[in-house]
């Protein structure tokens with residue numbers, strides 16, 4: 001019989017739950033409900049337990065057949081506890097105890113970005129990597145650190161805030177209140193802001209054509225698309241974006257020398273247009289020899305990274 005476990009992607013808006021077949025390495029059934037945050041951990045755990053029961057029934061298995069339940073949660077996680085999760089309204093919540101009492105299954109929990117990094121190290125583009133550092137380029141810049149096959153939470157759960165490492169002292173203001181953070185240069189938000197600023201300076205740029213003259217239609221792809229058509233403004237934006245990202249990534253490599261650095265999030269969909277020049281710059285700025293160099297790769301998992309990462313958490317303790 002197949003081995004099953006469940007992965008829960010607890011988000012601020014939705015709770016997405018997937019039943020995973022560990023032999024098939026795939027999500028075989030999934031359901032989602034609204035989070036309706038802020039709400040107590042007990043109430044959310046009641047919902048999660050109910051969805052787990054429904055998924056088991058759909059697959060015609062018992063709850064007792066589940067190897068474990070893994071949860072990817074927002075906020076700061078240390079061990080079995082949520083230290084703080086602002087969007088859920090939680091502080092020092094014993095999530096693992098609360099959910100395992102309701103399901104009678106072993107429960108594991110990790111921060112969502114850390115779980116996504118773990119998914120890449122186990123089943124994704126870093127498959128088999130003992131050490132991996134993830135940079136996720138989205139609204140902000142998230143991250144995850146895997147060392148010796150385990151998530152590194154730091155002494156307090158606050159580790160792996162790659163986005164808030166400073167690369168430009170006194171530079172652009174970041175949402176965290178500091179200046180010059182990676183997030184202020186390498187998030188989709190930062191790229192979009194710079195794209196709009198550049199378009200304001202250069203009305204002849206091809207980028208205006210891509211958005212049909214409408215600044216509200218600028219997104220993380222605009223500069224890349226224009227660059228591909230030979231637009232100098234697009235190229236300046238992309239080059240600058242990659243310069244800053246390479247700086248952040250090579251800092252991480254020079255400190256950790258992981259097997260793999262994994263780049264994810266919306267902007268990673270540019271694929272080799274982003275990765276090829278990025279790799280070149282990173283290799284120029286980081287130490288390493290031949291085949292022993294850190295591999296710099298694009299993330300495999302997209303929307304299901306949370307569910308898969310959560311589901312695989314049980315493997316951490318094997």
Ligand SMILES: [Zn+2]
Pocket residue numbers: 163164174175176177178181183
């Ligand atoms: Zn910051």
